[in-house]
Amino acid sequence: MAQLSDDCFAFGGALLGLEEARRQIAAMFRPVTAIETVDLRDAVGRVLASQITARIDLPPQGNSAVDGYAFRHADLAGSGETVLPLQGRTAAGQRPANVAAGMASRIFTGAVMPRGLDTVMMQEDCTATETSVTLPGGLRRGANTRRAGEDLAAGARALSAGRRLMPPDLALLSAIGLSRVPVRTRLRVVVFSTGDELVEPPATLMPGQIYDANRVMLLALLARLGVLAVDGGILPDRMEATAAALREAASGCDLILTSGGVSTGEEDHVRAAIEAVGKLAFWRVAIKPGRPVALGEISTREIGGGEVAGKPLLGMPGNPVAALVTFTALGRPLIDRLSGAVYAPPPAMRAVSGFAYRKKAGRREYVRVTFDGDGVARLFPKEGAGIITSLTEGEALMVLPEEMVELRPGDTAPVIAMGLLHG
Numbered sequence: 524m525a526q527l528s529d530d531c532f533a534f535g536g537a538l539l540g541l542e543e544a545r546r547q548i549a550a551m552f553r554p555v556t557a558i559e560t561v562d563l564r565d566a567v568g569r570v571l572a573s574q575i576t577a578r579i580d581l582p583p584q585g586n587s588a589v590d591g592y593a594f595r596h597a598d599l600a601g602s603g604e605t606v607l608p609l610q611g612r613t614a615a616g617q618r619p620a621n622v623a624a625g626m627a628s629r630i631f632t633g634a635v636m637p638r639g640l641d642t643v644m645m646q647e648d649c650t651a652t653e654t655s656v657t658l659p660g661g662l663r664r665g666a667n668t669r670r671a672g673e674d675l676a677a678g679a680r681a682l683s684a685g686r687r688l689m690p691p692d693l694a695l696l697s698a699i700g701l702s703r704v705p706v707r708t709r710l711r712v713v714v715f716s717t718g719d720e721l722v723e724p725p726a727t728l729m730p731g732q733i734y735d736a737n738r739v740m741l742l743a744l745l746a747r748l749g750v751l752a753v754d755g756g757i758l759p760d761r762m763e764a765t766a767a768a769l770r771e772a773a774s775g776c777d778l779i780l781t782s783g784g785v786s787t788g789e790e791d792h793v794r795a796a797i798e799a800v801g802k803l804a805f806w807r808v809a810i811k812p813g814r815p816v817a818l819g820e821i822s823t824r825e826i827g828g829g830e831v832a833g834k835p836l837l838g839m840p841g842n843p844v845a846a847l848v849t850f851t852a853l854g855r856p857l858i859d860r861l862s863g864a865v866y867a868p869p870p871a872m873r874a875v876s877g878f879a880y881r882k883k884a885g886r887r888e889y890v891r892v893t894f895d896g897d898g899v900a901r902l903f904p905k906e907g908a909g910i911i912t913s914l915t916e917g918e919a920l921m922v923l924p925e926e927m928v929e930l931r932p933g934d935t936a937p938v939i940a941m942g943l944l945h946g
């Protein structure tokens with residue numbers, strides 16, 4: 524088909540909206556993972572299998588937030604200074620001192636508040652002798668203390684089922700006394716590259732060849748998601764060989780990812796291979812880069828009536844930027860769905876654009892940007908979907924919504940920090 528412009532979106536046909544594609548993913552698939560219990564040390568990136576409820580208050584006891592002197596707020600004399608006699612000393616980890624009515628007590632950060640005392644003055648803000656402390660006025664009741672359960676109360680939800688555990692989540696679980704957590708078993712994902720031009724480094728490049736870039740990136744992205752990623756290698760640009768490899772992979776995994784070969788060229792065989800050994804759900808989504816992205820199922824057994832019970836396959840485009848964008852936009856929700864994780868799009872952060880940009884209505888565009896010293900977004904100077912340095916030197920993807928046709932300098936638009944794509 525003749526293309527009338529250098530816009531690779533020029534040729535026609537219906538495109539599926541990204542949100543609709545995500546809805547289809549959620550509707551087509553169910554979690555396929557089981558549940559196991561793992562040590563917290565092995566839990567980062569894993570998907571929490573059930574809600575965790577705090578069995579203790581966090582912190583467990585009221586304690587001092589500073590080094591200083593604890594006292595009853597009611598013992599302060601109005602607005603002026605108060606001199607209180609001192610009794611006892613409590614350091615972190617110790618039983619709290621017994622302190623008689625009308626007395627103050629030496630206390631240190633993290634130490635449990637002596638019974639009856641409710642407020643702490645920082646040591647820098649008072650003067651003390653061996654036997655008494657002089658407290659300036661004006662401190663509110665409870666100042667410089669931490670209430671029992673103020674972070675999380677016993678019985679409250681600490682983390683929800685389906686959460687992919689990040690390092691601070693492990694801090695929270697450990698702080699409420701857990702050493703092991705129920706998680707989903709790891710999804711098994713096979714990753715293929717496709718293309719006769721691809722070679723595995725460090726082999727010598729022959730004319731016409733390029734080194735494979737996508738596979739190692741996708742394997743690493745998967746590892747960050749707690750997935751058991753299997754390297755399927757490079758598939759040739761031949762339909763039968765591709766179909767055979769997909770069929771074989773399907774029997775031993777939960778998901779197949781491919782890159783390349785999903786467009787409409789004569790050498791693009793992934794789509795035909797999916798149709799030969801499974802079925803295709805969609806193959807064109809209204810995003811740029813990444814429009815040719817195929818979702819299908821590879822059958823592992825025939826059910827009566829020709830129905831297919833299959834393993835999902837996401838066929839991403841070959842250009843590395845398009846591969847990363849489609850992985851983020853569709854691969855991540857698919858992996859989350861199959862893993863039993865709750866998919867949450869990257870948090871909505873907006874940046875001011877320092878550039879003008881025109882786009883077609885009806886598709887979502889991801890443009891690579893860097894940030895000036897003042898936080899204004901600049902368009903990465905090389906825009907091609909094959910420009911890998913736009914991913915290594917770019918600092919964020921700016922997400923231009925479907926309805927937008929023009930971005931002007933000074934407009935704001937959503938951005939996803941590059942680091943968030945990887946974790």
Ligand code: AMP
Pocket residue numbers: 716717718720721733734735736737738782783784785786788791840841842843909
């Ligand atoms: P395709 O989607 O197969 O038409 O490929 C689009 C472009 O991406 C072509 O220039 C390919 O050479 C390139 N490409 C495909 N797969 C990879 C890969 N794994 N690593 C680097 N470039 C690739």
Ligand code: MG
Pocket residue numbers: 717718719783784790791841
């Ligand atoms: Mg190709």
